[in-house]
Amino acid sequence: MQAVEVEHYIRRATDFLEGMELTRSDLSYWNSSALLAIHSALSYSDALRRGLGDDTLSADDHRQAVASLERRLIAREVRDRTGLRHLNFLLARKTLVAYGGERLERTDYEALFTRAERFARWADVTGTLLKIEGWNYAEQ
DSSP, X not given: OXXXXXXXXXXXXXXXXXXXXXXXXXXXXXXXXXXXXXXXHHHHHHHHHHHTTOOOOOSSOHHHHHHHHHHHHHHTTOOOOTHHHHHHHHHHTHHHHHXXXXXXXXXXXXXXXXXXXXXXXXXXXXXXXXTOTTTTGGGO
């Protein structure tokens, strides 16, 4: 069952990331693209956490999700935890993108898109290296 859930979160993550890619070049969709970027990272994080045995996935507190993921990576002796910086960056801007009154600049959006892509690559490498069951569903 865990492998099925991991696959579900990866498919959601890739769907969000592909949506971000499709809309990011059109200025009128930048907020949508930015939210897709953030939600892609959250879904990748959920896939990793679930694959590492976290049964407490919740949409309530994303900071706890980052801490949980970090604890699980440390327990598995994963040295490359650079993806957590990207995830923290994205989560720190979620409320601003979704609800904030502050105007974001092109560079702000580009930073979000870049961090989402980097986090996706890191998550994919990490999930594969850890041999998380269900991670490479496309190869099965």
